[in-house]
Every structure is written in C-alpha cells, then in structure tokens.
Amino acid sequence: MATINAQPHGEPHGGPGHDIDAAKRPMWARYKHGHHFRTQDDEFDACKTGMWLFLATEVLLFAGLFMSYTFFRYKYPEAFANGSNYLDWRWGGLNTVVLLISSYTAAMAVRNAQLDQQKALQRNLLITVVCGALFVVIKAVFEYGPKWAQGKRPGEWFSYPFAHDAMEPAWWSVYYSATGIHALHVLIGMALLYRCYLRAKRGAYGPTHYTMVENAALYWHLVDLIWIFLFPLLYLIH
C-alpha cells in the first residue's frame, strides 16, 4: 500500500494550526482529512475503494446493454450482420483514437499531481476534456446527424426506405441506446474532469492530496474501456 502522507513541506514542530507559514502553503498541503477517518491514507483508500465499487456498478449497467446486443444479434442475425455496414469504421476509429489519447492524458494528469507539476496537471486535464468534447462532436455531427436524417432511427421512428431486413429498427434501437448512454457517460466524465481542472488552477491537488483527480481519471478510463468494447461490436463485426 502506497503511503501518500509523507509531507514534503512538513515541519517537525507543530501542526497546521501552529504553522506561521500555513497561509503560504498550497491548498493541497493544507488539506485535512475527514474527522471520521484516522489518517489521510485511510481516507484515500476508502475513496478509491468506493470508486472501484462504483465502476463495478457501471460495468454491470453496460453489461445489460451488451447482453441485449448479444440477445438481439442471436435473434436477428441478418439485421445485425448487416448493421455494421451502415456505420463508417473510420469515424468510429477516429473516435477510438481520440478517447485513447484522452485516457493517456488523464493518466498523466494523475502522475503530474503526484509529482506536483501544476502546469502540466492543468494542461493534461484540459486536453482530456477537449478530447471528450471532440468525441461527442464527431459522434453527433458526423454519425447521429446524417443517420437520423436518412431515417436510420430506432424502433417506431425508423423510416429508412432501403432497409435490407425488416428487423433493422431493432439494430438501430440497440445502437442508439448503447452509444447514447455511453455518450452521456462521456459528458459526465467531462464535467468531472473540468471541475478537477478548475480546482487544479487553485492548487487543490498535489503529492499528498489528489483523490479527486485519481477517481475522475479512473472513471474516464472506464468510459474509454466501454467504447473499446462498443467499437468492434458495432462497427467491425459483420
């Protein structure tokens, strides 16, 4: 277990209350853990455990979507085999690259916080947010928009005149539900990381306190990982 509580700015005498330089110390070094935890390590471990549990719930949430994909693929094999022909793997691939880059910068942001590299921390958080926005824009402008206009819509909304298979509306239902809920998660992740960025500008994160950055990055990696599964299932498999 890593000990994050070593204090590079720590004084041997007196606590934060007796410290005449307290006001000059950065925000992260002044952080005091919640009164119900014994140490800051305990708090960090608890927050991380909580986040992993939350990620488990997210995996199970998407498990439902993957399950319905599997189920309908088994039920309507022709419609689903043909479905990926309607999607352009280049847009999907580009979005995969965008998300992978953002995952790298999110991981780097955590490292920057641990090493007290404040400028790099802010920059990496911002790049991550911008990549998230880019993903959503590509998805909406180049994929959802044109497809919706052509009538490639879910369920009752379906009005595409050149459908190969009567069950294509079911394919689009699964496509829009899965990617739509994923896109919603991207937006939530962006909001979390942007909040981290705003707080990072005020010096909230550093070697002894970076819980929020760590957890937001974990969330972002999960969002990325789910796309890594959605991409081949929807775009590549025929």
Place this chain on the structure above:
Amino acid sequence: MTTIDTSKARDPHGDHGHGHHDLPYLAGKGGFFPTLIDWMTTVDHKKLGVMYLVAILTLFFFGGVAALLVRMELLDPVRIAADGTVTGQLLYSNPEDVNAGNVWYNRAFTMHGAIMVFMVIVPGIPASLGNFFLPLMLGAKDVAFPRLNLLSWYIYLLGSVFGILVILLNGVDTGWTFYTPYSTTTDAGHWRVVYMILAAFILGFSSILTGLNFVVTVHKLRAPGMGWFDMPLFVWGIYATAVIQVLATPVIGITLLLLIFERVFRVGIFDPALGGDPVLYQHFFWFYSHPVVYVMILPGMGVISEVIAVHSRKQIFGYRAIAFASLGIAGVAFIVWGHHMFASMSELGSVVFSALTFLVAIPTAVKIFNWIATMYKGSIALTTPMLYALVFLFLFAIGGLTGLPLATLSTDLHLHDSYFVVAHFHYVMFGGTIVAMLAGLHHWWPKMTGRDYNATAANICCLLVFVGFNVTFFTQFFLGTQGMPRRYASYPDEFQLLHQISTLGSWILGLGFMGHLAVFIWSIAAGAKAKDNPWGALTLEWESDTPPTEHNFAHEPVLTHGPYDYETTVPPKWDPKDWPLPDPAKVAAVHRDHH
C-alpha cells in the same frame, strides 16, 4: 512503511478536542428554522437514519392503505348480471363504465406492490436502522462518505416524490413488475407509468450509493481490535446486503432506463410490435428483482441474530456459520432469478433454475437452526423485540417451507400465479422483513430516541400483528391450493368465505400497526428517559450515550470482547439492578480453556 498521522501524532489527546460538540444528536439548534436547516443539511448518519425511518414509515402507511383497499374490494366478488347491473365493486363503481372498478382494483394492488417493494422493504432496514447503527456498531464516527449519504437520502426523497405524484395522478395498473408489452402500451397519453418507472430507477440510485457507502465503511472504519469475525452479525447482514445492492441494482437501472426509452421514444427493445422481446425484459427484471429479495431479508436476518442473542443472554450459536450463510445467500441470490418465469422458459431452463433454487434453503436453514440453538438454555427475556424475533422465526419458517412447493416444477404447475404465491411471499416479505424491522425498531428504539416505550402496550400490538397477519395470509394458502388466481377482483362464490376471513385479518393487522404508532408517539411525548444499555447488550452501539452524541463516542472505542460473550463479560454501562454479573465460575472456566 512510515505514515505521519496529521492530527493524532501531534496531539495524543486529539479525541478530547471535540468536547464542544458532545451534545446529544437530537439537540435543537436554537429555534425551529435553524434546527430544520440543520436536519436538512446534516451529514450525520444518525439523523439521516431517523429521516429515512420517518419517510419509510410514512410510505409504509400509504402502501398499507392500498393493501387495505385491495382486501376491501375482495370482500365481495364483482358480478355483472344479464341486464348489465354490476355488484361487488366496493372500491369504485361507475354504472356508465363497468370496467372502471376493476381498473381501480388493479391500481390499488400495483401501488401497494410498488410502494412496499421499492420504497419500504428494500431501503427499510439498511437505510434506517443500518444507517443509524452500522457506524455505531463498528465504533466509527460516521459512515465512510457522509455527504454521499446525504445525497442518497435526497435521491430517495426524489424517487418517493415521483411515487407519490403517481398516486395523486390516480396511480398505475401495470403491477409492480411493469411487465412489457403491457407497461409500454397502456396508459397512452399519460406519463404515470413513466413516472412510476422513473421513481423505481431513481430509488435504485439511492440504493446503490447507500450500499457502496456501507461496503467501504465496513472495510475501512472498524474500531481498533475489531477483525472481520468480531463484527456483530447485524453488520454482516448489512454487508452482504450492500454487496447485492451494488451488484444487482445497476441491472434494474439499465432495464428501467430502456423501458423509459421504449415508452417515450418508442425504441423497440422489449415490445414485440417494435421488434423487441418481452422475455428479455423478464430476464433483466428478475436478474435484479430476485437478488433484491435477499436485499430485503438479509438485514432482517441480521437484526434477528442481534435480538435473539441479546435477549437470550447467550453467545450466538455458530457465529461463523451465520456470517457465511449471509454471504452464501448473497451468492446464490444471483443464480436463481429464472424461477420467477418458469412459464416463459424452455423445460431444461426450468429444471436448472428449479434445482438451483433449492440451494437457497441451505444457508437459510443454517441460520434458523442456529437461532434456535442460541435460545437453547439461554435466559430468555420475553421483551417486545424478543417476541417479534419469535414471530419472525415462526412466520419465516412457514414462508421458507412454502417456497419449496413453488420451486418444485410439478407442484408449481398447479400453484403458480395463485394466492399460494401471494401468501408465500407475504410470509417472507412481511413475516420476514417487516417483522424483523419491528423487532429491530423495538430493540433500538430506546437508543435512538432516548425514551422508553410502554412494553405491555407494544406486546399487545405485537399479538394483534401476529394474529392479524396469520388470519390474513394463512387463509390465502387455502385459496391458492383451491385455484384462486392472483390479481383478480372477481372470483367464484365458493371462495368468498375465505376472502372475507382474509379481509377481516387485514383489519386486525391494521389495528396492530395503528397501536404501534400510538405507542411510539406516546413514547416520544411522555416516555421515561431510557437507560444507556437497557438490555445489557455487549455490542459497541450500547457504549454510546442515550441518545448518542453527535460524534457517537467520547473516545474511540477499543474492542476488548466479542459481540456475544455474555457468559464472561460485564455489559458496558452495567446496572446491577437490571442484569446479574456473569457467573464467576463460568468466567474462570472460559479463561482456563483459553490458556
């Protein structure tokens, strides 16, 4: 590994620093509005537990009224004569529209089911008693994430508001399971079904966050000296529950979300008219809703473990067996969902799920036998909580045993979808969870409120509930075996006597609950001040003041004895008038064994 502890390393007496906070948690903040704002923004697990309790009991009242309406309608079967006159629509009758009365009956049982399941029984014990006592029993100052706890309370409130909104909009008639395609095609032009599904979805979020909070609390905030097997069994029950909440609830989340998509945007996932599949919905729904049956019962089993050990003044029999049985039930919970849908599966699937279902009986029986063995040669005090624990054993045993013919395919063919099923799950849900909650409530009431209640009056109410419950639901076993299907407002004449007896029972039951409400109100208004440890219990929550102070304990408690070492330990805050000291010979014998 070196760790510089920020506060205590510098101030070895850090625990004393909170002296100015050490007021009882119920103390006002000087005026009505400051106190109200304090409660509305509190992150104190005790206040949140009390707020959950009040909300849950209020919703229990609504759900109970709906149940009484259902029973009232069934006093007389609905009959349409040849000339078109309708008799027997006691709930609602409209000569213009003969079907309207039946719709109201459907709405009444749907609202009863949805409120009781999603808003009362699932959050019931964990959110109220669990929130209040889990940190106290662990010797902690709070749950791991106090602000998340507040958030999950508000999410619960939001979900309940949607539920109540649906009641005000005249309710829904889909049944609490929202089976498709009925739930996606009826009630066109209204949003009631969507609101109700949304309510269940939102409540699921609250459930996940509470469960997550509890899991981390148990992992990280146990008192010094408290290993996993020194935890009280209530904590084990809550822990197993929380694991299921975290792992099962997301599945109902995505299911209900897709159902809302389907209703609002007409995407076809579950509706066969749109290319969907209703059986997929059933699988999704029960993949959550079966494990959640154990979310309902495991905390109740935890309560019963506490109450029986404390009020029998005995070391619990088979501590580890009970703890592992909780985890065993949590594990089995995930592989038996198919027994809710034998009718919509292949024969092989039914056989497999039938066989798996019998596994549930093993850990459950382990617990029941251990509780009975605990009472053997104990010095049993027939207090209200203990009476309720005995009621639990009696009713839950019936509920469990009547589950076996339902899991057996050949008998289920006859019994499924009948009143036998209704009676069975009421024996488990009500006779199990609600009765356990009443046991826990009477066990911990003095600690929570700082007041004693009138034990005689509470015991009379307990008797009314016991009699009323059995009169209501035991008759339904007969109705079911004779072929009365569930969810009908009308029935052949030969069933009427049994239905009338059952309705009579529901009134006795209602009377019992009204009595309990009166006892509690009387206790708050005029009850004597409760002792710190009225039952002479050994778990850590009784070491706190009554009612507990805001920070729970004056000093961080250190565990020096097991939770049930009644034969060798003097209870904390011991009063010789209440409880005799342990027999010195026994203490010496135990010490001899240990060395």
